[in-house]
Amino acid sequence: MATAASGGRSLPLDMAPFAPSIPLMPPEEPLMSEFEKPPLDVLLSAPRGFCAGVDRAIQIVELALKKFGAPVYVRHEIVHNRYVVDSLRDKGAVFVEELDEIPDDGQPVVFSAHGVPKSVPEAARTRQMFFLDATCPLVSKVHKEAQIHFKRDREIVLIGHAGHPEVIGTMGQLPPGTVSLIETVADAAVFQPRDPTALAYLTQTTLSVDDTAAIVRVLMERFPAITAPHKEDICYATTNRQDAVKRIAASVDAMIVVGAPNSSNSQRLREVAEREGCPVSVLIQRASDIDWPALGAIRRVGVTAGASAPEVLVEEVIDAFAARYAVKVEVVQTAEETIAFNLPRELRPAAA
Numbered sequence: 111m112a113t114a115a116s117g118g119r120s121l122p123l124d125m126a127p128f129a130p131s132i133p134l135m136p137p138e139e140p141l142m143s144e145f146e147k148p149p150l151d152v153l154l155s156a157p158r159g160f161c162a163g164v165d166r167a168i169q170i171v172e173l174a175l176k177k178f179g180a181p182v183y184v185r186h187e188i189v190h191n192r193y194v195v196d197s198l199r200d201k202g203a204v205f206v207e208e209l210d211e212i213p214d215d216g217q218p219v220v221f222s223a224h225g226v227p228k229s230v231p232e233a234a235r236t237r238q239m240f241f242l243d244a245t246c247p248l249v250s251k252v253h254k255e256a257q258i259h260f261k262r263d264r265e266i267v268l269i270g271h272a273g274h275p276e277v278i279g280t281m282g283q284l285p286p287g288t289v290s291l292i293e294t295v296a297d298a299a300v301f302q303p304r305d306p307t308a309l310a311y312l313t314q315t316t317l318s319v320d321d322t323a324a325i326v327r328v329l330m331e332r333f334p335a336i337t338a339p340h341k342e343d344i345c346y347a348t349t350n351r352q353d354a355v356k357r358i359a360a361s362v363d364a365m366i367v368v369g370a371p372n373s374s375n376s377q378r379l380r381e382v383a384e385r386e387g388c389p390v391s392v393l394i395q396r397a398s399d400i401d402w403p404a405l406g407a408i409r410r411v412g413v414t415a416g417a418s419a420p421e422v423l424v425e426e427v428i429d430a431f432a433a434r435y436a437v438k439v440e441v442v443q444t445a446e447e448t449i450a451f452n453l454p455r456e457l458r459p460a461a462a
């Protein structure tokens with residue numbers, strides 16, 4: 111536990127906010143004196159928020175802006191967080207969905223942390239575009255596994271969510287029709303491989319650890335020869351954030367997950383809290399999204415953040431609680447994270 115008293119609330123010592131370029135709106139504060147505020151324990155889940163892959167992706171855009179000037183094009187949201195995207199846009203990033211939206215002006219284009227199908231860098235090379243790949247190295251690891259299985263003539267099953275950019279990117283490493291997507295236990299129960307003795311599975315990096323284990327169990331029971339990843343594809347950040355939520359979810363009246371609705375790992379955190387027995391588990395983007403009446407009469411609340419949510423938004427949420435309650439913040443830490451990924455070679459001098 112690491113806390114420090116500050117004004118009407120206790121602040122965790124490990125808060126390192128993402129430098130905002132958009133001023134934060136103060137929470138709408140009810141007129142209530144410190145003496146009138148009901149007490150509230152805030153259990154702050156740790157690890158939470160930015161992972162090494164998200165941190166690297168944001169740094170790539172910021173360093174590209176520093177080195178090459180604006181505009182820097184970014185294909186797809188660099189990470190799934192509107193606040194981060196808006197902040198980078200203010201600094202000169204231009205977000206596009208496809209390369210054909212980018213003029214031939216010689217400015218760099220950055221591929222998002224989720225990874226891209228092979229066709230995207232190929233198209234960029236054809237147009238002689240200068241691109242920087244912010245694909246998380248742990249997603250690139252899954253791409254490499256897919257290519258190895260393909261070379262070894264194994265049929266590949268990808269466990270993941272249809273339409274998620276990471277899934278599109280991983281499936282796009284190989285020719286169409288090569289990878290079969292499985293989303294649920296029911297899908298796994300009816301999947302018919304061409305040859306059950308030449309089969310391998312991979313997973314999206316941001317899935318529910320428990321749901322994925324259930325799907326893998328069904329696949330292993332049905333196809334005992336299936337090849338598993340050497341090392342878990344669900345990444346350390348996803349696993350650690352879910353474990354931390356499990357530690358506190360059953361002991362709080364409500365769980366607040368700060369993250370975007372299109373962020374897979376944030377959605378999973380909300381589900382994990384619900385499954386662990388937390389009566390109210392909500393995903394919010396900003397403090398202003400909190401539905402106060404829906405929280406009911408709370409005495410203990412858990413707060414966490416998805417891997418793409420900056421710490422400044424967690425602070426905003428705690429401030430909003432502090433405006434209504436006499437809060438005491440306790441950090442509940444279940445793992446230490448020390449992972450950092452190298453930047454692309456072209457940007458290392460700019461980072462020095």
Ligand code: SF4
Pocket residue numbers: 161162163164223246247248249315316345346347348375417
């Ligand atoms: S959530 Fe995991 S896979 Fe995704 S960017 Fe972060 S570390 Fe990489």
